[in-house]
Amino acid sequence: MPTMNAPHTLDNPPALSPRMVRRAIVASVLGSGLEWFDFLVYGYFAKIIAQVFFPADKPFISISLTLATFAIGFLVRPIGGILLGIYADRAGRRRALAVLIVTMAASTLLMGLTPSYATIGIAAPLLIVLARLLQGMSVGGQFATASAMLVEYAPPGKKMFYGSFNMSAQSFALLLSSGTGWLLTTHLTHAQLVAWGWRVPFLMGSLAGPIGFYIRHRVAESPEFSQLREHASTTQRQTVRAFFRENTDAVICAMGIIIVGAATNYAWHSYLPLYAERQLHLPLSTALVGAFVSGVLNLGLFPLAGKLCDRYGAYRLFYPVVIAWIIVAYPLFGFVIASPSPAHLFIAQMVSTLFLAAMSGSHPGMLATLFPVRNRSTGVALSYNVAVTLFGGLAPLTITSLTHWTGSSYTPAFYLIVAGVVSLAMVFFTKSGRDPVPLAQEGSAATQ
Template structure:
């Protein structure tokens, strides 16, 4: 029985494969697949985080208003728009990935994300071209939202499908590490710009620099992804089924409703925590704590450094002890800690208190989210893995992540409470616990084993 072999150009020799062959890939190809899978996630998060860091300046440039709250609200609403279309883009690109392969889907995604990031950085200000400026920013966010809708799912599928048995959570964790690296890079660039440039320079051109830098990653990412072999498990599936098989929406939900609900529950608390402590925090630090933006960026930078290492560690622990066995106690602890943590900062808003809280949240975020790509990918069989992960991930992130800055800002304005982020995180944690617990997938201590046996369905 012939195995799959890697050709000199990095592709798989399908002509020598049988339907149930085990692909033989050299270590170089595995490393290349990891880099190709995580590069787009890094670009996605770099852009999102930069938008959050400079939201106050972007509000001045594109959404000028006599009322500061209205200007900020419009900026955050534009941020949220990109998430509203993510489920649509995720489903479409997930279907595309499940039909033609992870490799081709990832190549399309990196170019689309680079184009939207470039548009964000090059759009003239409202003072220059009037209402066309905010419309172009909205267009850029829509394009980005559609493209990144499939990014997490396709990259997670690629990583998990390259992983050897017993290491799927660890391999999947590299998708999260790429987000941590983006946090490190974006906060470092933001800190450099805010400390070295005057406010006038930041408004005039400084805020554009990170977006233009992010756009440069597009061609590099496309080149790397183009030279990666297709996922071994997807190749095996293709050999079994021949031509791509179309699956109706009704059939998908009939077979995967429990997995979708469980996957959304897994993601919600991590998404809320990530966006509150990273995307929303810079605005919170300036408007509620009345501290300089640089205070938040220092902690974000250190958080990025730590999470690059902590996410893989969390993945390894989940491979060893079971992802769901660790999920419940970590989320419960985070629900109990969230309110005291924000109270600690609000009671005496200093850099030391803020930094301490950021480090504690970093450890919890890593413990909760390091295994997310592996947990979600192993809930679905290969034949609709990208679709399932994209749908559950994007709906959860849209409702509890992308809308978090706008929701919390509005609730804070309405209630006058500086502790609204803590209440938001507690609510998200309780929703996650309930959704995972009341599904069969969440109560089964070994869902990955089931998914692994179903990879060729």
Template sequence: MHAMNDLSIHPQDGKQDEAVAQPALSRSMVRRAIFASVLGNGLEWFDFLIYGYFSKIIAQVFFPGDNAFVSIALTLATFAIGFFVRPLGGILLGLYADRVGRRRALSLLIVSMAASTLLMGLTPSYATIGIAAPLLVVLARLLQGLSVGGQFATASAMLVEYAPPGKKMFYGSFNMSSQAFALLLSSGVGWLLTTQLSHAQLVSWGWRLPFLMGSLAGPMGFYIRHRVAESPEFEALRGHDGDAAPRQSLREFFRANSDAVICAMGVIIVGAATNYVWHSYLSLYVERQLHLPLSSALLGAFVSGALNLFLFPVSGKLADRYGPYRCFYPVVIAWVICAYPLFHFVITQPTPLHLFIAQMIATVFLAAMSGAHPGMLATLFPVRNRSTGVALSYNIAVTLFGGLAPLTITWLTHLSGSSLTPAFYLIFAGLLSLAMVFFTKSGREPGVSSASADVC
């Protein structure tokens, strides 16, 4: 966003980012890079989302106990563990991607995620191996968190750096479409299993099938490593004489990019909260609070994923045309206003139809808010530390307001007894996002960015 500031602080970086001729790429290579980034990212998010859908069953298998609330809380705490390590994974893998390239980083991330998901699917139950079972689950979640910590940032950087001028938000939106693909696939598989298998079959072996499916993402990592070219902007930064880009310390990074980090976190918070409340937490909410079958939530999530495959690119195109921040403010304000009435509509008459209608409305808002997120975050940072900047800001925001959302809302609902707790959570997240973006220079003056100039 504030590339003029970056040019003044790192004049050589700016020259490299703007002046060095980028290598010509064929259309087939561009399509291959987009396809690999989107499919690889989608399969990673499938692995991550499926844990939330089967959290109640995982609680029975790995965290048995007499108190159902404690059992669920332990399962959701394990879900949150994957998010706690995401900032660390984001920093380490972001630095790696900014040093050796987006392609090699994406390859490593996908293979690591596939291995951790396979571990999750093959771990015996608590009844079989005792305390070792939940410990292995925690280990799998830690590995998943480290892997996914760098995924969004590296895939976003790859897509935006392949984008021609004026289409960075649109190209970046494919990263969000990959998450919609993951939602579509994970909810579809979850709905199929919950409707076709008995509860005993789900607990015994059915829940493991999605994790074993997710581990098949591993070969995609090798495909990216050997069949996809490095992004042209990173190649321009690296130059033709060296194998790695110039090093930069975290202190130098924060000195140059602290304003952009705050703005990027603000951009992400409301979308992360909305995504995890309406998708990951909803599967638990409809059973415990609304007393509706899990299949009702999964059907709505499946349709939401299908819609967002197309709505996210539309949102990216609109951001390219009108400017991402001109779209961001009115959409978030409208969502803050609508969040409470939407939950009230479902709670007063908790029927599958009302739930489905509310999910569709939330889907449209989520797409409008989040379609341009990858492009917005990527253009906030210069090429030399783009993956680090996006990974750090994105993962901190998602950890605090996405990964902790199910556990936080479950705890607050347990204390207050109010079924409207998720609505108040979303309102708070929206107001915080607006404040963090507005009170940063990057959010108030997006027009000063050369990256933004390319977009609009």
């Protein structure tokens, strides 16, 4: 239970015991990690899912339908994010996080248990699409709700560091999904994978459900939201028009912050296994090993990036890192394409991991501190999900289509360069990006 040290006001949020803080952080990270595992693992088994649920005469059509279903999960993310964001801003971070984790577990279980197209016909791909829609709705609210909860638990001057644990949760999901994929693809035959092996990670992912119930009943609400709710008589719920009037600049800035990281993440992690097989003619296990190591490294690199941003300023590091990534993206792909090999691919993955960590470690803290507590989850969910949908979720389908039409193996590099330029422009030309709230003022700004 919360430990009350002193009467709390708008400038003095309720204090929680160190045990409750640790419980909230661990539960949020584990729940978020398993939720992202459920969402990401689809990409690793896209080729097999195409055979099971989307059979077609031409392989390109089959894989395109599978990637389109992958993209559907992203198209509904803004809807799910806004709905769950509104719910989190009204009912609390704890309740919203519990709801979305349980929904993700149920939809992942549906995906793992759905019979093949050969067994039940057109109902099979329809059920997969339904499961993907539910996954998208759920994960749409995850980043915003978990980010808000972690940042609101953070003491002044450590908001980027605490927020970075949400990115570490994604790393946990990456290493868990890639590790599971590697074990299955290296220890099972192709026939076994098609028959039942691909279902294993989806059935594993459904185990996230109990964590949702744990968060609902055993984790305290964030101090800043509790503070706001206790003074609800002095605050009013914003209308949609008022929200955009007051937060449009912050939404544009937040989208700019996210775009380049989302494009990099999904190009190098979700799309790379397919790229390695189809363009580089390397085994799937090669890309999965690199993705697994990247996940392990980012468990520590994301918090390190958060610490550096707390110390030196998140925006002071954002600009030079993104510019450097724009410069490096093309030659990095050239290094791999010129002489495709497991060693070259692994080196490129490690370089991209360092840049991704530097760009994304502070994302939860940067986005959360752009919005006040009363509409923080809504603001973060809207900006994050729109940016990730356009430049992340659609990345595999977009890059695959452009590569098919142009015949160029450098399409992913050009995609990342464009994403980086768009990010820089959107952040630089907003007031929030040019004149961010100083870290020392974040605690007071958050309660506005």
